[in-house]
Amino acid sequence: MARDRAQLPRSGTTAPPGLARQHDQRRTAFAARGGLVAESVPRAVHPAAHARGLRARPAPARPDQPAVEIGAGVVKLRVDGLSVRFRLPGAVVHAVTDARFELREGRCLALAGESGCGKSVMAHALLGLLPGNADVTGHAWLGPLDLVAAPEKVLARQVRGRMIGLVPQSPAAHLTPVRTARDQLAEALRELGRTEAPDEVAARAGLRPQDLDRYPHQLSGGMAQRVANALALAGDPPLIVADEPTTGLDRPLVDATMAELRRLCDEGRAVLVITHDLRAAERVADDIAVMYAGRIVELSEAGAFFAGPRHPYARGLLDALPTRGFVPIPGQPPELTRLPDGCSFQPRCAQATPACEELPVMSGKGVACHHA
Ligand SMILES: Nc1ncnc2c1ncn2[C@@H]1O[C@H](COP(=O)(O)OP(=O)(O)OP(=O)(O)O)[C@@H](O)[C@H]1O
Numbered sequence: 336m337a338r339d340r341a342q343l344p345r346s347g348t349t350a351p352p353g354l355a356r357q358h359d360q361r362r363t364a365f366a367a368r369g370g371l372v373a374e375s376v377p378r379a380v381h382p383a384a385h386a387r388g389l390r391a392r393p394a395p396a397r398p399d400q401p402a403v404e405i406g407a408g409v410v411k412l413r414v415d416g417l418s419v420r421f422r423l424p425g426a427v428v429h430a431v432t433d434a435r436f437e438l439r440e441g442r443c444l445a446l447a448g449e450s451g452c453g454k455s456v457m458a459h460a461l462l463g464l465l466p467g468n469a470d471v472t473g474h475a476w477l478g479p480l481d482l483v484a485a486p487e488k489v490l491a492r493q494v495r496g497r498m499i500g501l502v503p504q505s506p507a508a509h510l511t512p513v514r515t516a517r518d519q520l521a522e523a524l525r526e527l528g529r530t531e532a533p534d535e536v537a538a539r540a541g542l543r544p545q546d547l548d549r550y551p552h553q554l555s556g557g558m559a560q561r562v563a564n565a566l567a568l569a570g571d572p573p574l575i576v577a578d579e580p581t582t583g584l585d586r587p588l589v590d591a592t593m594a595e596l597r598r599l600c601d602e603g604r605a606v607l608v609i610t611h612d613l614r615a616a617e618r619v620a621d622d623i624a625v626m627y628a629g630r631i632v633e634l635s636e637a638g639a640f641f642a643g644p645r646h647p648y649a650r651g652l653l654d655a656l657p658t659r660g661f662v663p664i665p666g667q668p669p670e671l672t673r674l675p676d677g678c679s680f681q682p683r684c685a686q687a688t689p690a691c692e693e694l695p696v697m698s699g700k701g702v703a704c705h706h707a
């Protein structure tokens with residue numbers, strides 16, 4: 336994965352240290368409660384609802400854009416024109432632009448793309464976990480509830496942990512260092528009003544009772560991952576968001592984690608897995624969404640995607656895999672503060688023509704490219 340990371344340069348801007356820290360504190364508080372944020376988390380750490388009140392530039396409306404229909408099953412989450420902007424002094428980061436996709440029960444959607452393309456920001460937008468300098472527009476329908484418009488109280492009491500479980504990026508860093516895994520799981524269960532014993536929930540995530548006696552620094556990467564999974568599953572949510580669940584794991588653990596996510600799907604949950612690792616995605620995903628510079632540029636069923644991706648960027652990502660030629664994509668992603676007007680991939684694209692000066696619209700077949 337270090338190799339995958341090396342091939343996939345970070346795009347866009349980096350959050351100033353203060354903002355990044357604020358963001359991390361909130362994620363930590365969230366993950367330490369098993370993807371649950373109860374009222375005990377200070378309000379100051381939850382400015383997302385406030386941020387939603389300060390909407391900036393809405394994403395351009397696009398009535399011409401058809402919905403991409405993939406897969407069967409009941410829709411659990413419908414993301415419709417979701418955009419996220421971060422206000423920085425003198426600049427605006429276009430982190431996510433006009434995202435549209437559905438998560439269905441029993442299906443796993445993998446969200447792939449180079450580092451910095453907006454994957455985690457999208458996940459955090461769904462959970463109301465963005466910092467105060469974020470403006471979120473569009474909709475994310477969880478049944479009749481629009482997660483974008485929902486007040487923080489509703490997200491905290493009804494959504495996080497109960498409806499949507501988050502497996503955070505780098506789980507070890509998100510556990511409270513001074514408390515055992517059992518303690519943290521017990522607290523999450525208590526806050527969710529669940530009566531199961533921590534050992535029972537942990538067993539479902541592949542942990543032995545003695546593993547729960549450990550403090551975070553005593554957990555291996557794989558065990559910390561399982562503790563994070565157990566925390567995310569504590570409230571038995573129908574929808575799971577796993578943000579890079581395999582980063583830093585060796586291949587057998589990657590396989591085990593993906594098998595676990597697959598099992599969650601097969602039990603009827605809807606799973607969104609964010610990953611750099613297309614090989615891992617291939618093992619678990621029913622559908623693949625490829626993001627580039629904040630936009631979803633291809634959305635396909637996994638079988639069709641791996642047989643022949645249609646967007647030139649998606650092809651580039653596959654060709655960059657060690658198993659598929661190891662050919663890196665030339666160039667760098669654009670700064671998210673200065674996106675080109677047309678296709679963002681155009682400067683790196685071998686197929687670019689003058690037509691690419693115009694923004695390609697996502698087609699009904701799930702690809703946003705003038706040449707697909
Ligand atoms: N609080 C913030 N303020 C300003 N910019 C931010 C903030 N948080 C994230 N960003 C920017 O938003 C963009 C998308 O970040 P995001 O974390 O979603 O990337 P990612 O696709 O998850 O990457 P990775 O694979 O490295 O985790 C990046 O350019 C990042 O620097």
Ligand code: NI
Binds near residue numbers: 454456504578
């Ligand atoms: Ni991320």
